[in-house]
Amino acid sequence: MEENTAAIIASGDLELYVSGSLDPQEALRIESLIENNPHIKAHIDLLESHLLEFSAQYKKTPVKSLKANIERQVKRIERLAKFSWASIVLAVVVFLMTSLYVFKETKRMRTQQSIVNDQIKELTTDFDQKLEDLRNQFIVLQSPQTEKKEHESQYNEVSFNFSSYLNKEKRLGFLQFDNLPKLPESMCFQIWVSRNGVKENIGILSKIDKQQLIQIPFKEKGTIHITIEEKPGNPNPDPKASIVNIPIG
Amino acid sequence: MGIDTTIVGLLKAKDEKALSLLYDNYSEVLYGVCFQILKDTSAAEDALQDSFIKIWKNSHTYDQKKAKLFTWILRITRNTAIDLYRKTNKTKPLEIQIGISTVNIKDPGFESDHLDVQNHMDRLAQKNKAVLEAIFFFGMTQREVADYLDIPLGTVKSRLRIGLKELGNIYQFKQ
Numbered sequence: 477m478e479e480n481t482a483a484i485i486a487s488g489d490l491e492l493y494v495s496g497s498l499d500p501q502e503a504l505r506i507e508s509l510i511e512n513n514p515h516i517k518a519h520i521d522l523l524e525s526h527l528l529e530f531s532a533q534y535k536k537t538p539v540k541s542l543k544a545n546i547e548r549q550v551k552r553i554e555r556l557a558k559f560s561w562a563s564i565v566l567a568v569v570v571f572l573m574t575s576l577y578v579f580k581e582t583k584r585m586r587t588q589q590s591i592v593n594d595q596i597k598e599l600t601t602d603f604d605q606k607l608e609d610l611r612n613q614f615i616v617l618q619s620p621q622t623e624k625k626e627h628e629s630q631y632n633e634v635s636f637n638f639s640s641y642l643n644k645e646k647r648l649g650f651l652q653f654d655n656l657p658k659l660p661e662s663m664c665f666q667i668w669v670s671r672n673g674v675k676e677n678i679g680i681l682s683k684i685d686k687q688q689l690i691q692i693p694f695k696e697k698g699t700i701h702i703t704i705e706e707k708p709g710n711p712n713p714d715p716k717a718s719i720v721n722i723p724i725g
Numbered sequence: 726m727g728i729d730t731t732i733v734g735l736l737k738a739k740d741e742k743a744l745s746l747l748y749d750n751y752s753e754v755l756y757g758v759c760f761q762i763l764k765d766t767s768a769a770e771d772a773l774q775d776s777f778i779k780i781w782k783n784s785h786t787y788d789q790k791k792a793k794l795f796t797w798i799l800r801i802t803r804n805t806a807i808d809l810y811r812k813t814n815k816t817k818p819l820e821i822q823i824g825i826s827t828v829n830i831k832d833p834g835f836e837s838d839h840l841d842v843q844n845h846m847d848r849l850a851q852k853n854k855a856v857l858e859a860i861f862f863f864g865m866t867q868r869e870v871a872d873y874l875d876i877p878l879g880t881v882k883s884r885l886r887i888g889l890k891e892l893g894n895i896y897q898f899k900q
Contacts (some may be wrong), residue, residue: 496796
């Protein structure tokens with residue numbers, strides 16, 4: 477060990493290390509020796525002291541303004557570094573906020589687009605349905621094969637009138653009410669059709685529109701019924717409670 | 726707590742007082758080294774200023790376990806001065822004056838204790854001093870010194886060892 481230490485000291489590498497003249501790989505080797513060998517560490521300390529003294533013999537006073545110049549330049553560097561960091565942080569924050577805004581806006585617009593698409597679809601379907609209804613009404617009302625009947629019925633001793641239009645050839649049927657007796661708020665007139673024991677709900681009559689024609693499905697033989705039910709209607713109405721019975725088909 | 730420890734603490738904390746202390750304690754030595762290499766006051770000032778900026782920017786890389794503060798700043802300064810010399814004198818090789826003292830001992834920047842050192846430094850054989858200067862100040866390898874001074878590599882090694890031993894003796898004598 478001592479022999480090895482002496483050889484390392486004699487090699488001149490430590491002087492080169494202290495002077496910073498070794499290549500990085502060699503410098504790492506010496507640093508490892510310094511850490512592990514106290515004799516080498518002591519020798520390096522000695523060399524560093526000598527280097528300081530050796531360098532000190534050449535000391536010379538620089539111009540007085542140099543210190544202020546250096547301090548000014550360092551202050552400028554620090555200001556720039558702080559500004560750079562602030563710029564980076566600001567850029568990141570702006571980017572994140574913009575991304576978040578764009579993300580939220582895209583999501584909102586997609587939702588809105590979906591709603592608008594649904595509305596357009598509903599409107600189209602509704603429009604098609606209304607157009608079909610109008611076409612059917614026109615066919616039924618203009619056709620000589622259509623059988624028109626006037627009906628009169630009573631509820632609580634109040635009579636009410638309505639018309640039925642049935643076209644067996646076209647398998648189309650409509651009801652048109654002139655008036656209806658007044659019901660309590662919680663009750664309603666329900667129209668439904670029974671065919672071979674199967675009940676098909678047509679809907680409830682909330683108010684009377686004389687121009688309105690209520691379309692009745694007319695595929696097979698059956699009976700149109702009107703009952704008085706609690707709002708919003710009865711899924712299984714009783715034919716015996718019917719105040720109107722009109723055979724169709 | 727030594728001044729170096731204080732300076733290192735301030736440097737690591739990026740406290741600008743570190744630069745002031747560093748300058749007050751080491752600028753004359755470092756400027757002298759720059760001047761030795763560049764032989765021009767204006768260029769030496771530029772090199773010193775650049776060195777202090779590098780020291781400030783790289784302060785986080787300094788490791789007290791590896792080298793003393795002065796050794797570290799001297800390396801940065803020396804390398805900066807050599808780089809500047811090479812940049813401005815691309816075709817001109819480094820000049821080492823052998824056998825002539827390049828130090829003006831009447832320079833008002835020198836303190837009395839260094840005059841003592843200077844007197845003793847005169848005892849350092851010029852041939853050994855030239856090798857020391859070539860390695861410490863000009864960053865030459867031992868092989869480059871041998872080629873430059875036209876002496877065998879073994880002679881460079883022995884002059885370096887003897888020179889350092891003489892330095893050791895001089896400082897021992899001084900103390």
